[in-house]
Amino acid sequence: MKWTRLVVLSILILLLLSTIVFSNSTGDVYVVPIQGEINKATYNYLNSTLKEIKKGSPQAIIFEIDTYGGLIDQAERIKNLIIDLDVPTISYVNNKAESAGVLITLSSEKVVMANSSTIGSAETIPNTEKVLSMWRSFLRDVAQLRGRDPEIVEAMADTDVYIAGISERGKLLNLTSSEALELGICDLVSNDYDEMLKFFNIPQANMIKLEEGMELKLAKILASPYMSTLLLTIGFVGMVIELFTPGFGIGGTISIIAFGLFFGGNIIAGNSQWTSLAIFVTGLILLIVEAIVPGFGLPGISGIILVIAGTILAMGTITSALVSLSIAIILTAIITILLIKLGHKSPHLEKIVLTTHQKDEEGYLSASTKEEYLGKEGMTVSELRPSGIIEIDGKRLDALSEGSFIPKETPIKIVRVEGSKIFVRRF
Numbered sequence: 001m002k003w004t005r006l007v008v009l010s011i012l013i014l015l016l017l018s019t020i021v022f023s024n025s026t027g028d029v030y031v032v033p034i035q036g037e038i039n040k041a042t043y044n045y046l047n048s049t050l051k052e053i054k055k056g057s058p059q060a061i062i063f064e065i066d067t068y069g070g071l072i073d074q075a076e077r078i079k080n081l082i083i084d085l086d087v088p089t090i091s092y093v094n095n096k097a098e099s100a101g102v103l104i105t106l107s108s109e110k111v112v113m114a115n116s117s118t119i120g121s122a123e124t125i126p127n128t129e130k131v132l133s134m135w136r137s138f139l140r141d142v143a144q145l146r147g148r149d150p151e152i153v154e155a156m157a158d159t160d161v162y163i164a165g166i167s168e169r170g171k172l173l174n175l176t177s178s179e180a181l182e183l184g185i186c187d188l189v190s191n192d193y194d195e196m197l198k199f200f201n202i203p204q205a206n207m208i209k210l211e212e213g214m215e216l217k218l219a220k221i222l223a224s225p226y227m228s229t230l231l232l233t234i235g236f237v238g239m240v241i242e243l244f245t246p247g248f249g250i251g252g253t254i255s256i257i258a259f260g261l262f263f264g265g266n267i268i269a270g271n272s273q274w275t276s277l278a279i280f281v282t283g284l285i286l287l288i289v290e291a292i293v294p295g296f297g298l299p300g301i302s303g304i305i306l307v308i309a310g311t312i313l314a315m316g317t318i319t320s321a322l323v324s325l326s327i328a329i330i331l332t333a334i335i336t337i338l339l340i341k342l343g344h345k346s347p348h349l350e351k352i353v354l355t356t357h358q359k360d361e362e363g364y365l366s367a368s369t370k371e372e373y374l375g376k377e378g379m380t381v382s383e384l385r386p387s388g389i390i391e392i393d394g395k396r397l398d399a400l401s402e403g404s405f406i407p408k409e410t411p412i413k414i415v416r417v418e419g420s421k422i423f424v425r426r427f
Contacts, residue, residue, distance in 0.1 A: 027059035029197065031092075031209040034063050034078075038070025038100045041219040041269035043077050049210065050081055059205045060088040062193065063108060069099020072124060072131075076138055082107040083145070088202060093117045093177075093186070099124075102156055106142045111186040112196050113177035119185065120156040120174030132158060152183055222265020225320045231265075232311065232328035233335075234258040240336050266314045280310025373397070374417045377427055380410045390424060399424045 030053050034042065053061065063082065069075075082089055082104070091097075091108035095117055102122040105111055113119065124135045136154050143150040155161040155173040166183065167173040180186040188199050193207060221227055235258035241251030263277045283306030290300035308325065315321035378392035384401035390412055391397075399422040402415055406426055416423040 027057050028206045028208050029060045029062065029193075029202070030058050031062045031064055031193070031207065033210065033212055034065045034101075034104060035067060035212065036217075036220050037224055038067055038075050038078070038104070039220060039223055039269060040071070040074055041216055041223055042070070043074045043081075044269070045212065045216050046078055046081055050085065054085075054087075058087050060090065060197070060200075060202050061085065062090045062092050062196070063104070064092045064094055065097050065101055065105055066093070066095040067097065067099075067101040067104075069101050069122070072100050072103075072135055072138070075100035075103045078104050079107040079138070079142060083142075088200070090196060090200065092196065093119055094191075098122065098174075102153070103138055103142060106139070106146055106148055106153065106185075109146065110188075110200055111146075111180075112188045112190055113180055113186045114191045115177060115189060117177045118174055119180055121172050122157040123159070123172055124157070148185055149183065152185060219265050219268035222261055223269035223315075225315075225324055228262060228266070228315060228320075229324040229327050231258045231262040232324060233331045235262065236328055236332040237335050240332065241339070263314055276310050276313035278310075279306050279313065283307035283310055369419055370397070370417050370422050373414050373422060375414060377411065377413045378424075380406055380408055380412055380424075383408050384424070390422075397422055401425070 032046065032049060032053075034046070036042075050061075088110070089108040090110045090112055091105040093101075093105055093111070093113045095114065097105040097117075097119040098121045100122070102119060105119060122135070122139065124131045136157055139153045139157055140150040142148075143153040151161065151163060152166065152173065155163055155167045156175075157172070159170050159172055161167065161173075162169050163173075175183065175185060177186065177189045181189050188196065190196055190199070194204065196202075197204060222231070235255050238251045238253070238255030238258060242249065242255060243251075245251055259280070263280065267274065267277070283303045286299045286303030286306065290297070290303060311325055312318060312321040315324065373392055376392050378390050380388060381391050381396060382388040384390075384399065384406040386401040386405070388399060388401075388406070389396055390399045392414070399412075399414075402423040402425050406412060406424070411427040412424040413427040414422055415425045
């Protein structure tokens, strides 16, 4: 019995130790891409992805970075996500980390740069003193936290920061991989994941490379300020074309598609909710009501306000929304003027501008003509001063004297006819 108890106890101890060893030795290494423009869609993707990754007790997380930058407020939120992780983190710059990408890169505990990659050029747009001061504090804080030189990092964002032998006066600092390694901004220059793990003493493990979904890629493209401006312009131009043409046609179709992509992209990206679309659609309905009802009143004014409000609420920030909306309105006005002018010359635009001529020889007459009376003689029934009544072949007609006054019961001759007007002269 003693031996049996001893064997059972030994087995339990071994199982416990193997469980501990297994739990310590297992755990995947995740490679998470951070690519393209940094915006709210990027943050939402990373936020949800990291939550799922943490459930599996990862051994390490590698953020593969290739970006020209983006919104600094979203970069700051992503920085906080990375700093709050309780697992080893590595930023791997496989091509470039510019602007907001600098903050994200330095947020990880370790930084690796691929051969021929670059980091820097982190100037803000707009480059106001207030925004730049805030941005420099973000960069300085994360640099100090991760043991990087804060002055070098600030030189990437501010042309006023000059470091002898490193940066140039009046220019932003941008470092190659070898320069970053020499200055301590990165810890390793490598293109190999296994080499990275070995260098940082992270045990070899199963590596899981994540990919950005098509939905995220599409949302990031559609929600970018440039694409939003383009979609708004196309939507407004399509609306104008639809107003100029009878029925529902290509203008309305283009407008619906453009506005659908604009709101859909921003909703998927997390910049707005369905409320903005509801406000916008309500505004359009009011504008349609205004177009049906004569005059211009409350529905029209309310419709314009709601359309503008819905558009602004759909975008990430009020500043970018106002800029995009202003540019779209200006471009729409210019395109509308061009369409009106070119509509007279192009057969493809003739539906936008009325170019049809209704000529007399084709049977279109604004009023009945009196051409058959030209050259006939008659008598004045009343005085012509210069207008009056004459009688031709027993039929009374309105006429105008060509020249001086003509008394009553004076012989006349019709000398000219212009449409329904008859001009007479004494005979």
